[in-house]
Amino acid sequence: MDGIDATVDEMFTQYPEIVKKNRKKHLVVKTEAAETCPQIEANTRTIPGIISQRGCAYAGCKGVVVGPIKDMLTITHGPVGCGYYSWGTRRNKARADASTPKDKIYGQLCFTTDMQEPDIVFGGDKKLAKMIDEVVAMFHPRAVNICSTCPVGLIGDDIVAVAKAAQERHGIQVLAYACEGYKGVSQSAGHHIANNNIMQNVIGTGTEKKTGKHVINILGEYNIGGDGWEQERILKECGYTVNCVMTGDASYLDIKNLHLADLNLVQCHRSINYIAEMMETRYGIPWLKANFVGVEATSQSLRQMAKCFDDPELEQQTEVVIARETAQITPILEQYRKICEGKKAFVFVGGSRSHHYQYLLRDLGMEVVVAGYEFAHRDDYEGRQVIPTIKSDADSKNIPELHLTPDEKLYRESHNYLHLSKERFEALKKEVPLNYYEGMYPNMKSGEIMVDDCNHHEVEELVARIKPDLIFSGVRDKYISEKMGVPAKQMHSYDYAGPYAGYNGAINFAHDVAHTLTTPAWKMIVPPWEKKEEPVHTGQGGENHA
Ligand code: CFM
Numbered sequence: 001m002d003g004i005d006a007t008v009d010e011m012f013t014q015y016p017e018i019v020k021k022n023r024k025k026h027l028v029v030k031t032e033a034a035e036t037c038p039q040i041e042a043n044t045r046t047i048p049g050i051i052s053q054r055g056c057a058y059a060g061c062k063g064v065v066v067g068p069i070k071d072m073l074t075i076t077h078g079p080v081g082c083g084y085y086s087w088g089t090r091r092n093k094a095r096a097d098a099s100t101p102k103d104k105i106y107g108q109l110c111f112t113t114d115m116q117e118p119d120i121v122f123g124g125d126k127k128l129a130k131m132i133d134e135v136v137a138m139f140h141p142r143a144v145n146i147c148s149t150c151p152v153g154l155i156g157d158d159i160v161a162v163a164k165a166a167q168e169r170h171g172i173q174v175l176a177y178a179c180e181g182y183k184g185v186s187q188s189a190g191h192h193i194a195n196n197n198i199m200q201n202v203i204g205t206g207t208e209k210k211t212g213k214h215v216i217n218i219l220g221e222y223n224i225g226g227d228g229w230e231q232e233r234i235l236k237e238c239g240y241t242v243n244c245v246m247t248g249d250a251s252y253l254d255i256k257n258l259h260l261a262d263l264n265l266v267q268c269h270r271s272i273n274y275i276a277e278m279m280e281t282r283y284g285i286p287w288l289k290a291n292f293v294g295v296e297a298t299s300q301s302l303r304q305m306a307k308c309f310d311d312p313e314l315e316q317q318t319e320v321v322i323a324r325e326t327a328q329i330t331p332i333l334e335q336y337r338k339i340c341e342g343k344k345a346f347v348f349v350g351g352s353r354s355h356h357y358q359y360l361l362r363d364l365g366m367e368v369v370v371a372g373y374e375f376a377h378r379d380d381y382e383g384r385q386v387i388p389t390i391k392s393d394a395d396s397k398n399i400p401e402l403h404l405t406p407d408e409k410l411y412r413e414s415h416n417y418l419h420l421s422k423e424r425f426e427a428l429k430k431e432v433p434l435n436y437y438e439g440m441y442p443n444m445k446s447g448e449i450m451v452d453d454c455n456h457h458e459v460e461e462l463v464a465r466i467k468p469d470l471i472f473s474g475v476r477d478k479y480i481s482e483k484m485g486v487p488a489k490q491m492h493s494y495d496y497a498g499p500y501a502g503y504n505g506a507i508n509f510a511h512d513v514a515h516t517l518t519t520p521a522w523k524m525i526v527p528p529w530e531k532k533e534e535p536v537h538t539g540q541g542g543e544n545h546a
Contacts, residue, residue, distance in 0.1 A: 004029055004447050011461035019047055026452040030444040037382040037441035042452045043375065045185045045395065051456035053348065053476050054374045058082060060190025061179030062147035063090055064271055068222050068247040069255060070094035071104040073141035076112040077128050077159060078149025083112030091493040092222045094249045104142065111135060115151060125157045132166040132174065143173040143252045153180035175201060185395050186375030188270065188351060192399045195274035198255060199402065206256030212241030214309050215261045219276055220268030223248025225498015230505050231292045238302060238318045246272065259283050259410065262417045263308060265290040269437045270351030270380050280435060281404045286414040289437045292501045294359025295326060304432040308418050325503040333363070336510035339517055341365035343469040346462065348454050348477055349491045351376040355440040357472060357491065364510055370462055371440060372451035381450060383439040456480060464529050470517060485525035487516045
C-alpha cells in the first residue's frame with residue numbers, strides 16, 4: 001500500500017472494526033482507473049458517539065430554505081434555544097424594494113414560542129395559536145411559517161390544525177412544517193420537507209409574469225453575503241429577466257410566481273433539486289445546473305444558458321459581458337494568484353459548496369486535495385444517474401415523496417419554454433446539463449479524496465497527515481484545524497465577508513484567501529505533530545483532547 005491509500009488506512013486505525021468498516025464506505029479516492037465514481041455511502045445515520053459536523057432537519061427547513069423568504073414571518077415552535085441559535089447566523093441577506101418595504105422584512109428578528117415545561121406536559125398548540133395572533137396584530141405579515149423543533153413532534157402538537165385555523169382567522173397563508181430536528185439524518189431532510197410544502201401550497205398560486213425576455217429563476221441560491229445579488233447583476237447585464245432568486249432575498253410573491261419563468265437554474269443541487277424536478281413534472285419547465293462560483297465556472301454557466309435560448313443577440317451580449325468582466329478582474333486576480341498558487345486546500349462544507357468552490361480555488365492555482373460534504377446524497381458525489389439505485393431506508397421514508405402530475409392548465413412541453421423545436425431541445429440536452437447534475441467526482445483529480453460526513457477525528461487525522469495550507473469549513477471544524485496551526489476560512493457564512501460568487505465575488509475571495517495564507521500568526525503556532533513530547537493522539541484523552 002502506498003501514498004494516499006496508506007494515509008487513508010492509517011486515519012481509521014483507532015476505530016473499532018465495525019466503525020472502520022462503516023466509515024471506509026464514506027470515503028473514495030479518485031483514481032485514473034475509475035472513470036465513473038465508485039459507490040460512496042451518503043445520507044445515512046452518523047454513528048452514535050462520533051462528533052459529526054452535521055445539523056438537523058429544523059436547521060435545513062427553517063434556517064436554509066424557508067427562513068430567507070424575506071416577508072414571510074417564520075415562527076420557531078419550540079424551546080428558545082432552537083430559535084436563538086438559528087437567528088441571523090447564516091447571513092442570507094435581504095433588502096427592501098418596491099414591492100417589499102423595510103417593515104415587512106423579518107430576517108433581523110427572532111420569533112419563537114419559547115416552550116416551557118407546562119407546554120411540554122399539556123401541549124404547546126394553544127401557545128402557538130396565541131403567538132400567531134400576536135405577530136399578525138403586531139407585524140401584519142403577508143404569510144407565516146411555523147417550523148417545528150424536536151419536542152413538538154414528541155408531544156404531538158397538531159401544528160397543521162393550528163395553522164389551518166389561524167389561516168381562516170386571519171386571511172393570510174399560514175404554513176406548518178413538521179421539520180422536527182430528529183427527522184432524517186441531517187439538515188438535508190429539512191430541505192426536502194420545506195421543498196414539498198412550498199411546492200404543494202405556494203408555487204403556482206401567483207399570476208404575475210414579469211415582462212421581459214428570457215425569464216429565469218435561480219433556485220438554491222440563498223444570497224449569503226450578497227452572492228445572489230452579484231449573480232443577478234451579471235444575468236441582467238446579459239439580458240435576462242430574473243423572476244426569483246430562491247430563497248435568497250426572495251419575497252412571498254416571487255415564490256407564488258415561481259412557475260412563470262422559462263428556465264430554472266439550479267445553483268445548490270442538494271437543497272432544491274426536489275423543486276426543480278417537481279416544477280419540470282408539473283409545468284414542464286426545464287432546469288439547468290449552473291455554478292456561479294469561480295471565474296471560469298461563471299463564464300461557462302452563462303454560455304450554457306445562452307445556448308438554451310438559441311438567441312444570437314443573447315449569445316453576443318453574453319460574450320460582451322464575459323469579456324468585460326474578466327478583463328476587469330484578471331489583473332487583480334493575477335496578483336493574488338502569485339500568493340495562492342500551488343497551495344493545498346481541504347474543502348468541507350454542507351452539500352454543494354465543496355464542489356462549487358473547487359472551480360474558484362483552481363482559478364487561483366490552488367489544489368483541492370480533500371473535499372467533503374456533511375449531508376449530501378450519493379447523486380451529489382456520483383451524479384444523478386445513480387438516483388434510481390439509491391435504496392430508501394427508514395430515515396428517508398420519513399419524508400414523503402410527492403408524486404405530482406402535469407398541471408392541466410399550465411403544463412407545456414419543455415422545449416416550448418425555450419422556444420425551441422423538440423428536436424433542437426433533445427440535441428441541446430447533449431450539449432448542456434439540462435435536468436442533470438454530474439456530481440462532484442468528475443471534477444476531482446487523481447489521488448484526491450472525497451469524504452462524506454467527515455467527523456472531528458477524521459478532520460484531525462487528515463490535517464495531521466496531509467498537512468494542507470488552508471481549510472475551508474464550518475464553525476466547528478474551523479477551530480480544529482486552527483488549533484493545529486492550519487488557517488481556516490469559514491465557508492457557510494464566510495465569517496463576515498462576501499460576496500464570493502460571480503466575477504466581483506472572485507476578487508473578494510482571492511483577497512481573503514491571500515490574506516489568510518500570509519497572516520504571520522499561523523507560523524507562530526507549533527502544530528501538535530511537531531511537538532515530539534505531545535503526540536497527536538494518545539487514545540487516552542488528556543490535554544490534546546480537552
Ligand atoms: Fe446548499 Fe447552501 Fe450548501 Fe445547504 Fe447549508 Fe449554506 Fe452549506 Mo451551510 S443550501 S447545501 S444546508 S449551498 S447553510 S448556503 S453553506 S451547509 S454547502
